[in-house]
Amino acid sequence: MDITSTFSKEEILNMFLTFYDTDWWINKTRTLQLLIEDGELLTKINQDKILMKFDKEKLKRSYQYELHMTSYHSSEALFGLLFAFLFEKDTPWVYLTEYRFENFNKLVEGIKNKGLGSIMKEEEISKFIQWLFFAGVTKKEFDDYEKIENSIEFVNKYLKSLAATLSDKKDYNSYKHGFRGLPIRSAITIQKQQVNVPPLESSGEACLYLDFDFENNNGSKKKRLKIVTKIYSYKTALNIIITNTQLIKNIIEVRKQMIIDKNNQITFGLFHDKKVKDIFHTELKDKPYHISKFQIK
Numbered sequence: 001m002d003i004t005s006t007f008s009k010e011e012i013l014n015m016f017l018t019f020y021d022t023d024w025w026i027n028k029t030r031t032l033q034l035l036i037e038d039g040e041l042l043t044k045i046n047q048d049k050i051l052m053k054f055d056k057e058k059l060k061r062s063y064q065y066e067l068h069m070t071s072y073h074s075s076e077a078l079f080g081l082l083f084a085f086l087f088e089k090d091t092p093w094v095y096l097t098e099y100r101f102e103n104f105n106k107l108v109e110g111i112k113n114k115g116l117g118s119i120m121k122e123e124e125i126s127k128f129i130q131w132l133f134f135a136g137v138t139k140k141e142f143d144d145y146e147k148i149e150n151s152i153e154f155v156n157k158y159l160k161s162l163a164a165t166l167s168d169k170k171d172y173n174s175y176k177h178g179f180r181g182l183p184i185r186s187a188i189t190i191q192k193q194q195v196n197v198p199p200l201e202s203s204g205e206a207c208l209y210l211d212f213d214f215e216n217n218n219g220s221k222k223k224r225l226k227i228v229t230k231i232y233s234y235k236t237a238l239n240i241i242i243t244n245t246q247l248i249k250n251i252i253e254v255r256k257q258m259i260i261d262k263n264n265q266i267t268f269g270l271f272h273d274k275k276v277k278d279i280f281h282t283e284l285k286d287k288p289y290h291i292s293k294f295q296i297k
Contacts (some may be wrong), residue, residue, distance in 0.1 A: 009090050016093040017256040022249040025074045029241045032063045032070070036234065057185075064205045064234040065175075065183035071237035072172040074244040075162055079108055081251050082159075085132055086119065105167075112163035116156060129155050133250040136258055136266055150272035157276045158243065165240070165280070171230045174209035182208040186229050206231045239279045246271075 005012070034041055046056050083099065084092035110118030116125045129152045130137065139145045174181030186206035207230050212223045246269040257266050 003094065012091060012093055014260055017252060017260060020252050022245065022252050025070060025077075025241050025245045025248075028070060029067060029238060032067045033234075033238060035063045036060055036067070061183050061185065061205060065207065067234040067237045067241075068205075068207070068232045069172055069175045071240040071244075072166065072169055074241050074248070075166045076104075078244045078248055079104070079111075079159075079163070079166065081248060082132065083107060085251065086128070108163045108166050111160060112167045115160040125156060126152050133247060134268055135254045137268075147270050147272040151270045154271040154274050154276065155247065158271075158279065161276050161280060162240070162244075170211055170228070171207040171209055171232075174207070180209065184208050184229070186231055204231045205234065236280060239281075243271075243274075243279055 007015075035045065036042075042056055042060060046052055046054070046059060051059065080096050080099070081092065083104070084095040088095035107119060116128070120128060130148065133155055134148055134151065137145075137148055142148060171181050184206050186204060186208075209228055209230075211226050211228050213226065214221045215224050216222075250268045254266055254268050
């Protein structure tokens, strides 16, 4: 479909780069983190004439829940920008306005399974990552170019792992579509029948939501309702949001400096000393036995 506008493509791009708030997720995240971890601040908040009606642990749980969901939000924003600059680099704002989530989810699922190789040729991946996240950098201009190469390798692996977390987002959908996901404190112990086999244990902050699967009944499909509890770690959410934000800043701020603030020196974040497994590490994994998700049918 042809689109007409009184603004040129350049004007729309400049407006998008100028007003895109790359600090938005960090501002929100840091505020929530302080409310969770600073006992004195939480006590002060709890003295508010409205909030004093609520239990402090319930308040803390709501902040942890919000942080968990914010990690999904920032991940959607990051992949949205990636697809926008890949498929419609001159008018990314238009792409972000027009794309449909059905197609978006298929693209993310492809990256989960095959990495960026699902949407481009393998030999193009490193060049694309450099262009998107480290624009304008060459070996001649950057003395320690090995840091760029290692950062490119990190980003490639990180996006694949991030796509895996974003593909499993039914708890996020239950949160943003009508707030039908319920933040709870979950604890479960499953004792196996075998002798001397330790029980499977899981506890922590969790989201409780409804889901459906299908079963065949005399040749016809019927929906089967199930209750799902998904345990999460707000500390993992913090890691993801911080990493996503830096990648988003690399996309937006570097182009802003190159196109609009041409006199400013180009700066960007590097990831040469980061490991993907550390980003997604949670305190849940420190436990000998844990269950991240369980269902009651």
